[in-house]
Amino acid sequence: MSERASRKGRDPGSAVPGTLRWVGGPGGYLSLLDQTLLPGRVKFLRIRNMPVVIDAIQRLAVRGAPAIGVAAAYGMVLGLREEKLATPAAFKRSLAKVKKGLAESRPTAVNLFWSLERMSARAEELAARKLAPRDLLKALLQEALEIHEEDRSLCRAIGEHGGRLLRSGWSVLTHCNAGSLATGGMGTALAVIYCAVQGGKKIRVYADETRPLLQGARLTSWELNEAGIEVTVACDNAAASLMGSGQVQCVVVGADRIAANGDVANKIGTYGVAVLAREHGIPFYVAAPSTTFDPHTASGEEIPIEQREAAEVAEPFGSRSMPRGVGVYNPAFDVTPARYVTGFITEQGLLEAPYKRNIARLIRTSGTHG
Numbered sequence: 001m002s003e004r005a006s007r008k009g010r011d012p013g014s015a016v017p018g019t020l021r022w023v024g025g026p027g028g029y030l031s032l033l034d035q036t037l038l039p040g041r042v043k044f045l046r047i048r049n050m051p052v053v054i055d056a057i058q059r060l061a062v063r064g065a066p067a068i069g070v071a072a073a074y075g076m077v078l079g080l081r082e083e084k085l086a087t088p089a090a091f092k093r094s095l096a097k098v099k100k101g102l103a104e105s106r107p108t109a110v111n112l113f114w115s116l117e118r119m120s121a122r123a124e125e126l127a128a129r130k131l132a133p134r135d136l137l138k139a140l141l142q143e144a145l146e147i148h149e150e151d152r153s154l155c156r157a158i159g160e161h162g163g164r165l166l167r168s169g170w171s172v173l174t175h176c177n178a179g180s181l182a183t184g185g186m187g188t189a190l191a192v193i194y195c196a197v198q199g200g201k202k203i204r205v206y207a208d209e210t211r212p213l214l215q216g217a218r219l220t221s222w223e224l225n226e227a228g229i230e231v232t233v234a235c236d237n238a239a240a241s242l243m244g245s246g247q248v249q250c251v252v253v254g255a256d257r258i259a260a261n262g263d264v265a266n267k268i269g270t271y272g273v274a275v276l277a278r279e280h281g282i283p284f285y286v287a288a289p290s291t292t293f294d295p296h297t298a299s300g301e302e303i304p305i306e307q308r309e310a311a312e313v314a315e316p317f318g319s320r321s322m323p324r325g326v327g328v329y330n331p332a333f334d335v336t337p338a339r340y341v342t343g344f345i346t347e348q349g350l351l352e353a354p355y356k357r358n359i360a361r362l363i364r365t366s367g368t369h370g
Helices: 050-058 065-081 088-103 110-128 133-163 189-198 215-226 236-244 270-279 355-366
Strands: 020-023 029-033 044-047 171-174 204-208 231-234 250-253 257-259 264-267 284-287 333-336 343-346 349-351
Touching: 020 065, 020 133, 029 065, 044 050, 050 065, 050 088, 065 088, 065 110, 065 133, 088 110, 110 133, 133 189, 133 284, 133 343, 133 349, 171 189, 171 236, 189 215, 189 250, 189 284, 204 215, 204 236, 215 231, 231 236, 236 270, 250 270, 264 270, 270 284, 270 333, 343 355, 349 355
Parallel strands: 171 204, 171 250, 204 231, 250 284, 284 343
Antiparallel strands: 020 029, 029 044, 257 264, 264 333, 343 349
């Protein structure tokens, strides 16, 4: 029996080891899968202090907006655990310090800031009750665990809603990685694939390699292959050829931030895929939880775009690919205008245009933004 055949029948969403989890009580640690080593090596980091969480976020050991949000929640527990919280003034200073440190780790993924705001509000509430530091940390850890569990539930709901949109026999193109590796659960864009397959549909996936760090080639293909789902890696510049030859019937991607008008920040290259999909009459869906919608950002023009190190392009994986002295343009994300989005797959179902009105309704009814 082939390895792929032996994996049939397994829950695809559980085929990949958990990206992150908390081990133990308030004195425990964050177990984090180091994604920089995939697909060659599976290694879990045991993180016991906040600076290592920040480093993991910055160097992409953990990535994907939902996963970053969950990691930040645990990071706040670790950060406050190292501080002296004996007096209200000391607590206030420590909370501001920890929150600022984590907030500066990456600028684009809105789930990071949402998570920190929620954890901060909970910490202030607990401090007002004059809890002993150990009891405060215990309650704050429980809040982080709840954020993690909620993300699992959101992912499952997104997958179930999105899976109904796909037809058996379709080939789906995705860009970057929006699966189990990028969330606290089974993913967003890939959850759609997983649930469609669980429902008995035959789905094939084309994963853009996603330069310069190859999250599609390294991560998405690894994750789908582990789940026993047929996946083919395509060069980023092959998307037009695939669409033009009728080999793609749908595009599903994730998101790092969605503005109030429906503009979408996602991994660099997503904008081009969306334009190509429109040209070829192919539906372009964005799968994301309500926590990724940012009511405080009016449009994509206001979304901060992270600029990454030149070495990621000039020396990918340690091998020089261009002459020294040549400039490098390396934004981590681009913004896809809302007009190219067929619909947003959320935990509440498919959200369609008019986006500004319907996004505002989603945020009101989800309760995730307070």
